[in-house]
Structures are given as structure tokens and as C-alpha cells.
Amino acid sequence: MDPNVSDALVAEIQTALGPRGWLDPADAGPVLTGWRGTYSGTPVLVARPDTVDGVQEVVRSCVRHGAVVVTQGGNTGLAGGSVPIDAAPDGRPSVLLLTTRLNRITSVDPARFTVTAEAGCTVEQVQQAAAAVDRQLTMDWGARGTATVGGAISTNAGGLNVLRYGNTRHHVLGIEAVLADGRVFDGLRALRKDNTGYDLKHLFIGAEGTLGVVTRAVLELQPAMPHHRSLFAALADLDNVTDLYGLARSIDPGGLTAFELVPEMGVAVAVDVLDVVRPIDTRAEWYLLARFSGSEPVTDTVTRFLNEAVESGYATDAVVAETASQESNLWKLRDELPPERLLDSRGTKFDTAVPIDRIPEFQRSVEAIAARLCGPEAVTFSFGHLGDGNLHVYVLPSLEHGGRLAPDLVGSVTAAVDEVIWELGGTISAEHGIGQDLLARLPGQKSQVEFDLLRAVKAALDPTEIFNPGKGAQTIERSTRSAGRSGQDEVEA
Numbered sequence: 001m002d003p004n005v006s007d008a009l010v011a012e013i014q015t016a017l018g019p020r021g022w023l024d025p026a027d028a029g030p031v032l033t034g035w036r037g038t039y040s041g042t043p044v045l046v047a048r049p050d051t052v053d054g055v056q057e058v059v060r061s062c063v064r065h066g067a068v069v070v071t072q073g074g075n076t077g078l079a080g081g082s083v084p085i086d087a088a089p090d091g092r093p094s095v096l097l098l099t100t101r102l103n104r105i106t107s108v109d110p111a112r113f114t115v116t117a118e119a120g121c122t123v124e125q126v127q128q129a130a131a132a133v134d135r136q137l138t139m140d141w142g143a144r145g146t147a148t149v150g151g152a153i154s155t156n157a158g159g160l161n162v163l164r165y166g167n168t169r170h171h172v173l174g175i176e177a178v179l180a181d182g183r184v185f186d187g188l189r190a191l192r193k194d195n196t197g198y199d200l201k202h203l204f205i206g207a208e209g210t211l212g213v214v215t216r217a218v219l220e221l222q223p224a225m226p227h228h229r230s231l232f233a234a235l236a237d238l239d240n241v242t243d244l245y246g247l248a249r250s251i252d253p254g255g256l257t258a259f260e261l262v263p264e265m266g267v268a269v270a271v272d273v274l275d276v277v278r279p280i281d282t283r284a285e286w287y288l289l290a291r292f293s294g295s296e297p298v299t300d301t302v303t304r305f306l307n308e309a310v311e312s313g314y315a316t317d318a319v320v321a322e323t324a325s326q327e328s329n330l331w332k333l334r335d336e337l338p339p340e341r342l343l344d345s346r347g348t349k350f351d352t353a354v355p356i357d358r359i360p361e362f363q364r365s366v367e368a369i370a371a372r373l374c375g376p377e378a379v380t381f382s383f384g385h386l387g388d389g390n391l392h393v394y395v396l397p398s399l400e401h402g403g404r405l406a407p408d409l410v411g412s413v414t415a416a417v418d419e420v421i422w423e424l425g426g427t428i429s430a431e432h433g434i435g436q437d438l439l440a441r442l443p444g445q446k447s448q449v450e451f452d453l454l455r456a457v458k459a460a461l462d463p464t465e466i467f468n469p470g471k472g473a474q475t476i477e478r479s480t481r482s483a484g485r486s487g488q489d490e491v492e493a
């Protein structure tokens with residue numbers, strides 16, 4: 001990297017953004033490392049624009065000086081997409097663009113059921129703005145206080161309410177973004193219907209910062225749901241979850257807003273190291289944490305669901321949260337999974353979705369792989385969004401003794417589990433994206449046609465690859481998908 005080029009770039013951005021608009025990387029601390037501590041990088045500058053014009057200035061300066069841009073919101077992403085890089089793979093210097101000063105809610109419109117927010121607003125900030133006008137933003141997950149609107153859009157984040165309201169894509173009505181040539185794509189229409197060609201906003205949703213910098217969005221709100229009831233039930237057997245899910249959905253088709261799986265080992269650790277109270281004395285290997293919501297009281301619904309679940313032999317015991325503190329205890333337990341203590345022991349992690357009826361088979365297969373490759377102490381710690389078929393799974397060397405899985409074991413466990421995921425018709429990334437973390441694994445999931453299309457979109461919007469180079473699905477050139485899983489495209493590949 002030519003130091004003169006970097007110096008000129010840095011000086012130009014510093015002048016354009018003013019003294020509060022940038023940080024020296026030496027003083028930037030946590031923004032240089034990802035949430036899980038796996039990746040870090042040092043850009044030539046950390047830019048903190050607080051206007052769309054400022055974002056344009058940064059992008060244009062980078063174009064002029066042959067530099068690249070990594071955009072970061074709350075840095076809670078779990079695939080390494082938001083972490084700065086020292087330089088692009090071809091050596092171009094990199095600038096980290098933080099959106100956290102783009103943090104204004106431009107308008108809240110209860111009549112239209114919309115909110116317009118800048119990309120750096122946190123999800124919780126928008127939730128609170130919606131609640132103040134008797135509406136709700138139903139995007140919600142544990143990192144709500146730090147994750148941003150731009151990050152949620154760029155990862156197409158899922159979370160706790162997906163089965164009722166869909167993932168982030170379903171909440172986005174309009175997007176504004178700064179493009180690779182510095183122009184602004186103004187797609188901020190608050191319309192539910194607009195069939196005037198390709199719906200371009202969708203390109204930016206789930207793009208992981210590789211097609212532009214999202215600066216603002218119009219998000220759809222829902223009516224406030226005044227009545228909620230959360231329940232925690234000990235499951236008789238994981239094999240029954242599909243029937244249990246069918247029961248919950250049929251008892252109140254629109255009212256089931258969360259259906260989460262919690263393992264006993266998660267409860268035990270949460271009770272041990274966090275300020276969480278064990279919800280029920282009955283011990284089971286698995287628990288269900290579910291919530292029903294409605295405009296009318298849902299107490300009868302919950303009672304009927306639990307009675308039928310026990311009578312059918314799906315659940316052995318249950319509790320319904322009666323007070324706000326019981327409710328928050330249940331959701332704190334879920335938000336804190338997996339407790340840091342487990343992460344510390346560093347195994348390998350999967351963010352998997354399979355069709356919900358394949359969940360028990362998937363769990364048993366991973367347990368068998370862990371035991372076969374890592375020995376009898378190995379633990380498969382699974383939890384997550386059961387209603388979406390989305391389990392977060394850690395394979396750990398042991399629960400009690402910490403330790404790390406050796407790198408070759410991480411590789412062989414990952415390869416074996418990925419094969420199971422694909423055989424069951426699943427995906428290796430349900431909601432966290434590809435970032436840097438899953439690049440080596442993705443070639444086995446998608447066909448050559450899919451990679452060709454992804455690269456064509458990238459080439460159309462960011463031909464010189466200035467946005468987040470080296471990250472995301474579109475960087476992959478060749479599919480390694482085997483003939484057994486292939487579609488018609490393999491015939492031509």
C-alpha cells in the first residue's frame with residue numbers, strides 16, 4: 001500500500017467530516033474486533049459521518065484514492081462481516097465507515113404504520129419510538145440495544161418474532177443507500193405496493209454491506225399487542241416438537257409469536273452464572289419457551305394449549321409467566337443463550353435451518369457426529385428459533401472442563417454436520433449471513449448458477465468491489481456442490 005495514497009485519503013476524509021467525524025484506528029478500540037473476538041483488522045481511518053452527504057464524501061474519497069469501504073453498525077454481527085480489514089485482498093487500503101452517528105428517527109407515522117429511521121438507530125430505539133405511538137416494531141432479538149437498523153437490513157436479521165411477522169426483509173418498505181459511484185439510491189417510498197420493475201431495495205437486504213451503504217429505511221410497524229402470555233414447558237421428548245408446533249399454531253393461528261427451544265444445559269448455566277431464576281423445578285432435557293399475543297386476553301389460549309400438550313404427552317410440566325418480572329426472567333434466560341462460559345470453551349458453531357420436522361433427526365445426527373469425532377465428553381448445545389426450524393448449535397469438547405476443539409476436529413465436525421444439513425434440505429446460515437466465517441463452507445451449498453447470479457449482481461452495482469471486499473456469498477467463484485444435491489445447473493457446469 002502506497003503511504004502517500006493513504007495519507008491523502010485520510011486527510012481528505014478528515015477535512016470533509018470535521019473533527020468529530022473520524023477516529024484514529026489507534027483510538028478506535030472495540031470497533032476493530034468482531035463480537036466473537038474471532039476477527040480483527042486495522043483500517044487506515046475510522047470514518048463516522050452523521051449525514052448522507054458525509055457518507056457520500058467517504059465513498060467518493062475512497063473511489064478517488066483506490067480504497068475500499070467496510071461498513072459497520074452495532075458490530076453485533078456473528079459472521080465477521082462488520083469487522084474492518086487491514087486492506088483488500090488486492091492490497092487497496094480500507095476505511096471503516098461507522099453508521100452510529102446516523103442515529104435519528106426521521107418520522108414515526110402511526111396512521112401509515114411506518115417509521116423512517118437512519119441506519120445507525122438501534123433496533124431498541126426504533127422499538128421505543130413505535131411503542132410511544134401505540135405501535136410495535138416486531139424485529140426483536142437479544143442484541144436489540146446495540147444492533148442497528150442498517151445492520152439488521154444488511155444481514156436480513158431474524159430473531160424472536162419471525163414465525164409470526166417474518167424476518168427483516170418483511171419489515172422494510174423503503175431504503176436509501178449510497179452506491180459505489182457515490183450517488184444516492186432513493187428508494188424511501190412508504191408503499192406496500194409498487195410494481196414498477198425490479199424491486200431494487202431487496203438487493204440491499206441481506207447484502208452484508210457488499211452493494212452499498214444503507215443510510216435510511218422506512219420500516220413497517222404493527223398494531224401494539226396489549227396482551228401477551230409467555231410459557232415455559234418441560235418437553236417429554238424432542239421427537240414431539242413438530243406436533244407441538246402444529247398444536248400451538250392451530251389453537252391460535254395468528255397468536256403464536258414465539259416458539260423457542262431451550263436446553264437444560266442452558267438453563268443450568270444461566271441459573272449458575274446469571275441473575276436468572278429456574279422457571280420450573282421439573283428437569284427435562286429440553287424446554288419450550290413460547291409466547292402468545294393478541295388484542296384480547298390470551299390466557300385461555302395458553303391454558304388450552306398447555307392442557308392439550310400435557311394430555312397428548314408432549315409436555316410434562318409448565319409454568320405461565322404471571323408477572324412482568326416472571327416474563328422478563330424467561331426472556332432474559334433466552335436472550336443470554338449461549339452463556340459466555342460456553343462460548344469461552346470454543347467449539348464450533350452452526351446457525352442452521354432445516355424443515356421443522358427434521359429438527360429431532362438433525363439434533364441426533366450432530367450428537368452422533370460429536371461423539372464419534374470428539375469423544376464421549378463432547379457436548380452438542382442447541383437452542384434457538386424452533387418455530388423457524390432454526391437452531392444455533394455449538395459442538396463443544398466438554399461442558400465441565402472447557403478446552404478448545406483442535407482445528408482439525410473443527411474442520412471434520414463442520415464438514416460432517418454440513419453434509420447432514422444439506423441432506424435434510426437445510427442451510428448452513430439461517431440468519432447470521434456469510435461474512436468471513438462461512439466462506440469456506442458455502443461452495444457446497446449453492447449451485448454454480450446461484451454463484452454466477454450473485455456475482456453478476458455484485459458486478460452491476462459495485463464493479464470495482466469497493467464495498468466489503470473478500471466477504472459475502474458473491475465472492476465465491478466455483479460451486480463444489482456434489483452431483484447428488486445438484487439441480488439442472490450442474491448439467492451445464
Ligand SMILES: Cc1cc2nc3c(=O)[nH]c(=O)nc-3n(C[C@H](O)[C@H](O)[C@H](O)COP(=O)(O)OP(=O)(O)OC[C@H]3O[C@@H](n4cnc5c(N)ncnc54)[C@H](O)[C@@H]3O)c2cc1C
Pocket residue numbers: 035070071072073074075076077078080081082083099119120140141142143146147148149150151152153154155156157158159160207208209210212213214215335431432435468
Ligand atoms: C446476543 C446476540 C443475539 C443475536 N441474536 C440474533 C438473532 O436472534 N437473529 C439474528 O438474525 N441475529 C442475531 N444476532 C446477530 C446480530 O445482532 C444481527 O446480525 C444484526 O442484524 C447485526 O446488526 P449490527 O448493527 O450489529 O450490524 P453489524 O454487525 O455492524 O454489521 C453486520 C453486517 O451488515 C453490514 N452493515 C451494517 N450496517 C450497514 C449499513 N448501514 N449499510 C450497509 N451494510 C451495513 C456490515 O458490513 C456487516 O456485513 C445476535 C447477536 C448477538 C450479539
